[in-house]
Amino acid sequence: MRIQLALDRLNKRRCFQLVEATKEYVDWIEIGTGVIKEYGMEIIREMKEHYPEKVLVADMKTCDAGEHEAKQAFEAGADITTVMAFSANQTITAMLQEARASEKQLMVDLLGVSDQKRIEELAQLGVEWMSLHFGKDMQQQGEGLTEAAFSAMKGLSGVSVAVAGGIAEETLPRIMLHKPETVIVGSAITKAEHPGVVARRMKEVIEDYEVHH
Numbered sequence: 001m002r003i004q005l006a007l008d009r010l011n012k013r014r015c016f017q018l019v020e021a022t023k024e025y026v027d028w029i030e031i032g033t034g035v036i037k038e039y040g041m042e043i044i045r046e047m048k049e050h051y052p053e054k055v056l057v058a059d060m061k062t063c064d065a066g067e068h069e070a071k072q073a074f075e076a077g078a079d080i081t082t083v084m085a086f087s088a089n090q091t092i093t094a095m096l097q098e099a100r101a102s103e104k105q106l107m108v109d110l111l112g113v114s115d116q117k118r119i120e121e122l123a124q125l126g127v128e129w130m131s132l133h134f135g136k137d138m139q140q141q142g143e144g145l146t147e148a149a150f151s152a153m154k155g156l157s158g159v160s161v162a163v164a165g166g167i168a169e170e171t172l173p174r175i176m177l178h179k180p181e182t183v184i185v186g187s188a189i190t191k192a193e194h195p196g197v198v199a200r201r202m203k204e205v206i207e208d209y210e211v212h213h
């Protein structure tokens with residue numbers, strides 16, 4: 001299980017400070033959608049130049065013009081780009097082709113999509129990464145991802161699972177029970193008083209769990 005640090009609602013300087021403070025404990029770095037809207041491909045390029053050893057995720061949340069947006073992200077240095085699960089199959093297929101041609105990867109964001117048929121259809125299209133996502137705005141009221149959401153991912157062959165949405169030190173143990181390949185953590189680290197300490201503790205919790213399960 002790896003940690004993907006999600007950099008959202010931050011300025012560029014703070015993004016770099018946070019990566020510097022947490023880099024020993026986080027595996028992947030995500031440039032969040034809002035940060036991409038603010039700084040464009042430039043911040044993807046700069047982050048990859050500074051941290052070439054890290055897998056860099058561009059959270060483009062593409063929903064149309066898939067080929068163009070995938071190219072944009074990959075050419076800037078992203079290793080993984082994201083597309084929304086409700087997008088047309090043509091969009092997803094075009095992005096998958098682009099990812100394969102560039103030897104990169106595509107992650108489908110399941111925000112707002114829980115239909116088992118759609119999830120199976122995505123797997124049949126050849127999607128290798130799906131992220132179960134409890135949205136920022138939904139976090140104000142809800143309790144997070146349900147057991148049913150996790151169940152929908154069981155038995156899909158060739159699909160790796162990432163989980164996102166308000167994951168914090170307290171909720172990490174429940175998430176780990178489902179053994180996702182990647183845990184996406186934003187605010188719990190980026191808004192912490194000591195981001196490096198929280199990232200280290202979350203990494204330790206994961207490592208400890210993996211030793212014992």
Ligand SMILES: O=C([C@H](O)CO)[C@H](O)[C@H](O)COP(=O)(O)O
Binds near residue numbers: 006007
């Ligand atoms: O994708 C995200 C969200 O839609 C905001 O753009 C976040 O990266 C993801 O939810 C992780 O952030 P936290 O919920 O703050 O952990």
